[in-house]
């Protein structure tokens with residue numbers, strides 16, 4: 001039970017006041033009682049003496065009634081309780097209580113003391129005594145009847161018994177004492193209150209103040225101070241407390257700082273620090289532990305270790321290990337961690353922590369028990385750090401050792417002076433040197449001598465600067481064989497950055513090199529001719545341009561393809577074609593210098609880079625080389641007992657005149673080659689700017705051609721085909737004309753190839769076919785004479801899958817008999833796919849169309865065609881007709897054609913008959929049909945009708 005000081009003080013003061021009052025009252029009361037008793041006793045003795053003398057006088061003088069009167073008088077006195085006077089016989093003579101008179105004194109019920117009575121009589125003296133409870137005082141005095149001369153023995157005496165009230169007097173005095181005590185009590189209380197007030201201000205209130213300040217201080221307020229206004233012992237105590245508090249605060253602050261420092265150290269430690277209670281409850285969990293385990297401290301503090309972040313299987317395993325290692329009984333659980341620390345030793349082992357995300361982290365764990373002064377364990381401290389890197393290093397080292405010993409690549413480790421420190425098994429196997437032999441020797445034990453001093457100087461310079469070198473190097477085996485390797489050298493530097501080791505790693509690349517060479521051949525060389533292919537050609541041309549540019553030189557590039565190669569290929573098969581290409585490659589290579597590059601770009605296309613040594617290339621030299629090349633290619637090729645003839649066309653571009661880059665040089669040489677092909681005169685051509693202009697005008701034509709059809713710029717002209725013997729018109733050849741609004745008349749020789757290239761030829765061909773048939777239908781209604789229309793089909797048209805259907809649809813549409821249509825094809829148009837051409841032409845012939853071979857003799861003419869193809873007519877090319885008179889060969893060709901045609905029952909039309917003498921010559925050789933300006937130029941349809949009305953031979 002808590003009693004406040006204030007209350008206790010008040011209680012004590014008031015208690016003390018009451019007690020003092022009470023004690024004073026009791027003491028006063030006793031004193032008063034004694035004093036009153038003494039006074040009354042004295043007074044009683046006095047009264048007894050008076051009574052004795054008075055009553056004995058009454059008796060002596062025989063005035064006994066005086067006794068009764070005196071007794072009666074006494075009874076009125078306030079303190080008289082009783083006055084009895086007895087006679088010598090003991091009977092009551094007088095009494096304050098009349099009823100007693102006459103009674104024997106013993107009979108009276110007043111508790112008289114009989115012994116005192118006897119004694120008073122015997123001794124003749126008065127006697128006084130008080131009642132047991134001090135209620136009254138009895139006094140006895142003898143009352144004798146004789147005078148004083150009478151012997152006492154003979155005297156006859158009674159007794160006067162006088163009882164005085166003590167209580168009255170006592171009460172009267174007590175009343176005063178009580179009043180006095182009340183005053184004392186009140187005074188005491190007032191005094192107590194006063195003391196209490198004084199005490200409150202001087203002590204209680206200040207003690208409470210001290211208490212409150214202390215409470216605030218305990219509550220955490222450190223800047224509070226006890227300020228007491230009176231300078232006394234309490235203020236001394238306050239000062240002492242202030243000082244104490246001050247010191248305590250300072251110590252506490254220091255402690256806090258030290259705690260914070262400790263916590264900061266713990267938190268900033270790279271180690272995970274976890275403290276637990278002796279039972280394994282986590283009490284502290286530092287930042288590193290949070291980082292390592294992914295848990296926040298508040299998630300694990302108060303949780304039981306090891307459940308939180310240990311793998312229970314590992315815990316069980318470690319328990320078993322501890323049992324075996326130390327023979328101690330360890331339960332799987334917290335016990336595993338503390339079994340050794342609880343014996344006062346540090347437990348260290350490798351463990352696996354389980355991160356919050358489930359990751360396993362290998363750690364080095366050490367656990368120490370924390371003992372208090374009594375030697376009891378207060379808890380445990382576990383310090384752990386992540387050893388993943390160490391583990392990885394160990395693994396890496398293990399792997400490195402495995403790799404070192406098991407790799408197929410040779411490894412050599414030297415010290416900084418290039419003394420061999422170690423070599424692996426692969427090194428021994430590749431070089432033949434044993435470990436025992438190699439270790440301690442210099443790194444160049446496998447020196448091949450194949451590289452010069454500069455090579456090694458550059459290599460070591462690079463290693464010194466870049467710590468690394470790799471490249472191809474030749475080494476020598478123990479048996480002396482040298483072999484290529486791909487070597488990598490790395491340096492190992494110490495902490496002071498000085499080289500402490502070199503690591504050389506190489507593999508035997510003999511096979512790789514062979515394969516690479518093979519690959520290079522595949523990549524850079526044409527497999528058929530072994531000449532550089534397009535890739536290598538481009539590289540060399542690039543290099544050539546760079547070199548020529550640097551040295552301010554010129555060089556020539558030749559583009560060439562073979563004439564009639566396709567014919568050979570198609571006629572004799574690919575094997576012959578391939579062999580021809582091989583021989584061409586050989587001849588070309590032999591015809592130029594080694595420093596020149598002869599390349600095959602594909603098919604029958606070859607290029608030659610003439611790496612001119614002189615400062616300025618001599619055009620005459622190039623011409624000479626071109627002629628030489630043409631000449632060697634013109635020589636017959638003997639393949640499989642066949643004498644094959646092919647020619648070549650060469651286009652030449654010169655660096656830097658005709659281009660300063662590969663693309664323009666190639667393009668221009670190619671253009672020149674096509675020009676050479678077109679030109680009958682020379683089989684080589686230097687590129688000239690005009691060729692580009694021609695190319696430009698081709699582009700212009702292409703664009704114009706695309707819109708010509710819808711602009712109605714095409715028309716057909718018709719040239720009659722004449723029976724020379726009677727000058728009658730047998731038919732007309734429909735010839736396409738293109739009248740461009742700005743470019744004027746454009747020859748079909750120019751635009752037909754372009755239309756083929758642009759894919760417009762089928763549309764254009766259909767247009768020609770429709771218009772020619774429409775015209776024929778019209779003529780048929782107006783002209784009675786029977787004649788046919790010859791219509792030209794280009795090679796591309798012949799390849800079209802819809803050709804036959806399209807022609808059939810058109811003849812049906814215009815109701816024309818196919819017998820009246822002569823389809824003219826050239827030899828070259830069937831060459832690309834002769835089988836397809838035969839099939840199509842047979843279909844057309846079966847339908848009823850007539851087939852003519854145009855320009856016969858100019859292409860790869862072959863009697864095979866005449867035999868295989870379903871031909872009705874051969875048209876001898878105008879070049880033969882033109883020069884038949886002057887050129888015997890041409891004349892022979894004309895004759896041969898006429899003879900073959902006759903034997904095969906084919907009609908022959910001589911083209912380009914311009915003169916009468918040509919007509920005569922042809923007629924003389926049996927050629928009965930002609931076409932040419934001698935009879936008529938190609939005319940528009942409107943003028944054709946007149947041809948029937950007047951004599952032919954418009955051109956003389």
Ligand SMILES: Nc1nc2c(ncn2[C@@H]2O[C@H](COP(=O)(O)O[C@H]3[C@@H](O)[C@H](n4cnc5c(=O)[nH]c(N)nc54)O[C@@H]3COP(=O)(O)O)[C@@H](O)[C@H]2O)c(=O)[nH]1
Nearest residue numbers: 735736748749768792793794854855912913914931932933
């Ligand atoms: N696929 C198609 N080819 C066509 C078509 N129209 C014409 N052509 C072919 O274009 C080439 C050039 O034709 P063209 O300029 O019309 O020349 C023809 C005649 O004008 C010309 N000729 C006729 N007689 C003489 C002569 O006495 N002397 C002389 N110098 N030239 C003459 O010959 C060309 C006809 O030759 P050919 O076709 O070989 O019978 C030409 O190859 C045409 O085939 C067409 O619609 N489609």
